[in-house]
Amino acid sequence: MKQTATDKRKKTTSVRPTAKRPWNRINLPIYSISSTDGNGSANMHIITYVTAISMQPKRFVCGVYLGTRTFDNIQQHPHFVLQLLAEHQYRLVDLLGKKTGHTTDKMARLQKRKELVEWKGFLVLKDCLAVMQMRVTATMDAGDHMILLCDVLAYKNMNTGTVLTLDTLRKHKLTRI
Numbered sequence: 001m002k003q004t005a006t007d008k009r010k011k012t013t014s015v016r017p018t019a020k021r022p023w024n025r026i027n028l029p030i031y032s033i034s035s036t037d038g039n040g041s042a043n044m045h046i047i048t049y050v051t052a053i054s055m056q057p058k059r060f061v062c063g064v065y066l067g068t069r070t071f072d073n074i075q076q077h078p079h080f081v082l083q084l085l086a087e088h089q090y091r092l093v094d095l096l097g098k099k100t101g102h103t104t105d106k107m108a109r110l111q112k113r114k115e116l117v118e119w120k121g122f123l124v125l126k127d128c129l130a131v132m133q134m135r136v137t138a139t140m141d142a143g144d145h146m147i148l149l150c151d152v153l154a155y156k157n158m159n160t161g162t163v164l165t166l167d168t169l170r171k172h173k174l175t176r177i
Helices: 005-013 069-076 092-096 106-112 166-171
Strands: 031-036 042-047 050-054 059-065 079-084 116-119 122-125 130-141 145-157
Touching: 031 069, 031 122, 042 059, 042 069, 042 092, 042 106, 042 122, 059 069, 059 130, 069 079, 079 122, 092 106, 106 116, 106 122
Parallel strands: none
Antiparallel strands: 031 042, 031 079, 050 059, 059 145, 079 130, 116 122, 130 145
16 A cells, blocks of 8 residues: 555654653662761762773772761761662662652661661662672762762672663652653
8 A cells, every 4th residue: 555645744744753852761770889988877879970980890880969967977988888779679779869868767667678688898788689789989070969989899690680770760750850
């Protein structure tokens, strides 16, 4: 069957670009940072701005929001654990991402729920998919975040499962981006 000019026009004009901003179209994995100030005070924080940047040595860049307890901890003790979250852990975003460690003892809440185990001297989420011990080697101001260049000191795969992503957070209306 032969297409008419009207049929061809309908096909080409019916495709519309998305209204999302380009940086909101990407489905990033969701991580959490477990940090300590080096004196026994610990905190956890949600982080989405994470990427591997070097294969040898294995390095990551992590964007940590300024003014957070996690950022304060890392300034005092430049080691932390980056935790890759599992899809079923999306509810942790309310506690770890929407509450501040300056006024909420996130670790006490997680311990009460029996969600923590110790790894390399840090408390980590026992149900996360993987953990990486990081050491900050350099920093750079990035506006409302600080970029941390980190060496991976150790890692461990903790559990199997599906990675928590921004799309899951969007589905549950838990994110602004």
